[in-house]
Amino acid sequence: xxxxxxxxxxxxxxxxxxxxxxxxxxxxxxxxxxxxxxxxxxxxxxxxxxxxxxxxxxxxxxxxxxxxxxxxxxxxxxxxxxxxxxxxxxxxxxxxxxxxxxxxxxxxxxxxxxxxxxxxxxxxxxxxxxxxxxxxxxxxxxxxxxxxxxxxxxxxxxxxxxxxxxxxxxxxxxxxxxxxxxxxxxxxxxxxxxxxxxxxxxxxxxxxxxxxxxxxxxxxxxxxxxxx
Amino acid sequence: xxxxxxxxxxxxxxxxxxxxxxxxxxxxxxxxxxxxxxxxx
Numbered sequence: 649x650x651x652x653x654x655x656x657x658x659x660x661x662x663x664x665x666x667x668x669x670x671x672x673x674x675x676x677x678x679x680x681x682x683x684x685x686x687x688x689x690x691x692x693x694x695x696x697x698x699x700x701x702x703x704x705x706x707x708x709x710x711x712x713x714x715x716x717x718x719x720x721x722x723x724x725x726x727x728x729x730x731x732x733x734x735x736x737x738x739x740x741x742x743x744x745x746x747x748x749x750x751x752x753x754x755x756x757x758x759x760x761x762x763x764x765x766x767x768x769x770x771x772x773x774x775x776x777x778x779x780x781x782x783x784x785x786x787x788x789x790x791x792x793x794x795x796x797x798x799x800x801x802x803x804x805x806x807x808x809x810x811x812x813x814x815x816x817x818x819x820x821x822x823x824x825x826x827x828x829x830x831x832x833x834x835x836x837x838x839x840x841x842x843x844x845x846x847x848x849x850x851x852x853x854x855x856x857x858x859x860x861x862x863x864x865x866x867x868x869x870x871x872x873x874x875x876x
Numbered sequence: 877x878x879x880x881x882x883x884x885x886x887x888x889x890x891x892x893x894x895x896x897x898x899x900x901x902x903x904x905x906x907x908x909x910x911x912x913x914x915x916x917x
Binding site: 658661662665666669670672673674859863866867870873 | 880883884887888891892895898899901902905908909912
């Protein structure tokens with residue numbers, strides 16, 4: 649029964665993202681007021697990637713807290729949380745890299761350069777480095793128990809600047825993204841874009857994140873059993 | 877019209893390929909898990 653439920657939500661993820669891809673290219677209108685109106689379609693993929701990077705931080709910190717609460721003497725209590733935390737940070741790195749790449753393409757179309765050290769561009773770069781630093785830290789410690797506790801402490805500390813850089817900084821300083829941010833967060837977004845972003849892309853990307861998380865934690869468990 | 881069709885079709889085909897690859901990976905991991913459980917018993 650659980651296998652059927654799993655394939656239902658995985659199938660739904662496939663359908664939602666196929667629909668979002670189709671809608672981004674064929675359903676939404678070219679955006680008004682953009683230098684290259686068709687280029688705005690990339691936000692259907694760019695914005696959910698940034699959301700997923702943010703979700704990855706929260707999921708990682710949640711699991712990191714579970715690891716730190718558990719007794720180190722009983723590996724079964726912290727091992728699953730540690731695997732999930734590491735998986736979330738890896739996927740966060742992937743999605744922050746995708747956010748940076750899609751954002752650079754949009755930047756070239758709208759502002760004339762792939763990179764202009766805009767506060768939001770810089771903040772996503774720092775976020776990517778925060779994810780990468782977690783993986784470097786993990787690879788530097790060999791003892792599994794020490795690695796789990798150290799990297800969990802880092803994940804909890806990193807979530808504060810991570811969320812600050814995503815949600816707060818770009819709203820308190822002047823940024824090229826000013827108008828774009830208000831369009832996405834406030835009421836200025838075209839209803840077609842809102843429908844596709846919130847109705848198709850966001851749930852589709854959340855499903856993709858959950859699927860990648862599940863796959864990565866299962867592979868980590870198999871790796872552990874093989875090594876043991 | 878044909879050009880517009882390809883603009884829509886190519887990203888959808890790319891996503892369908894990624895989706896099929898993920899399904900394949902998922903099934904392979906499940907097969908290895910079954911094998912690992914059999915080894916444990």
